[in-house]
Amino acid sequence: MxxxxxxxxxxxxxxxxxxxxxxxxxxxxxxxxxxxxxxxxxxxxxxxxxxxxxxxxxxxxxxxxxxxxxxxxxxxxxxxxxxxxxxxxxxxxxxxxxxxxxxxxxxxxxxxxxxxxxxxxxxxxVDTLGAFPLPIEINGFGMIATYLAIQDVARRLELPCDLTLRRDGETPFITDSGHLILDASFGRIPDPQALSRALHDVPGVVEHGLFxxxxxxxxxxxxxxxxxxxx
The missing domain is CATH 3.40.50.1360 (Rossmann fold)
Structure with missing residues (x-):
């Protein structure tokens, strides 16, 4: 094998x-x-x-x-x-x-x-996206406001939402572009397009991992x- x-x-x-x-x-x-x-x-x-x-x-x-x-x-x-x-x-x-x-x-x-x-x-x-946590790259400024806005997106789309700030050891993980990442466990994502649009509408979201x-x-x-x- x-x-x-x-x-x-x-x-x-x-x-x-x-x-x-x-x-x-x-x-x-x-x-x-x-x-x-x-x-x-x-x-x-x-x-x-x-x-x-x-x-x-x-x-x-x-x-x-x-x-x-x-x-x-x-x-x-x-x-x-x-x-x-x-x-x-x-x-x-x-x-x-x-x-x-x-x-x-x-x-x-x-x-x-x-x-x-x-x-x-x-x-x-996979049959449906979502088992793997969705990475969301965010600006460090206003992180908590962005966190709450993403939770609101999940509520509106009737998705569960468990957000975890990605870390590198004891410190937050920093991307090559200087941002933070929230790993979002939404469960099954039946409408990726709707979630993509809603996340892009959050000002603190730089980009997300739905391609x-x-x-x-x-x-x-x-x-x-x-x-x-x-x-």
Whole structure:
């Protein structure tokens, strides 16, 4: 039986089939995205020419370490393809992302790309989003007011709401963009679009981890082989 690491590696390697010479690539964050980076680095050493834009400082460091050429989104503002992982994927390729804390940059990079491909193992497939807590990136100013406003959103949408400030040891976790993250356990999210709109209406919310209408394909590694899902 394949291990979780073997499945992630299989998904990352399968996504390479979509990478063409000369592409401007958005490169995501997380363990499955890292498997893609390592597989990509082998192709680069063999002569593949790409320019990468990372979604996090962690990914940036890995790419430079393994020899993937990198640029910033300011220098390369339009991308051909983004390859990134996900914490949950439903049958309509709606995603929950941000378990690694890079959701704002991940969404900016995905939106700047012509296509987004998600790489994941089969454990990330769900019938309904919401079992994984939804990361919500918030401004530090007015944190309590934002906290209460998110709870009000949940009440209006008749969702349970357990909010936890993400921590890094004894101190609050700080994103690469200098913000905080609230992990919100809403339970099942029957209408992700409604929740997305309502959260964006809260002034202190910088971004949230619902990725809707961004992914065009998912490469899913299963114990029976690699599956390709399309929107």
């Amino acid at each position: 394949a291990s979780a690491e073997e499945l992630k590696r299989a998904a990352g390697e399968a996504a390479l089939a979509h990478v063409e010479d000369g592409m401007r690539l958005g490169i995501g964050t997380g363990t499955t995205a890292e498997a893609f980076v390592r597989a990509l680095a082998v192709k680069v050493k063999d002569g593949l020419t790409v320019t990468g834009v990372s979604t996090s400082e962690r990914t940036e460091r890995l790419c430079r370490e393994v020899g993937v050429p990198m640029a910033t989104l300011e220098n390369v503002p339009q991308l051909d393809l983004t390859v990134d992982g996900a914490d949950e994927i439903d049958s309509r390729l709606r995603l929950v992302k941000g378990g690694g804390g890079a959701l704002l940059r991940e969404k900016i990079v995905a939106a700047a790309s012509k296509r987004m491909i998600v790489v994941a193992d089969e454990s990330k497939l 809707l209408g961004l992914a065009s394909e998912a490469v899913i590694a299963t114990r029976g082989g690699v599956r390709h899902l399309t929107a």
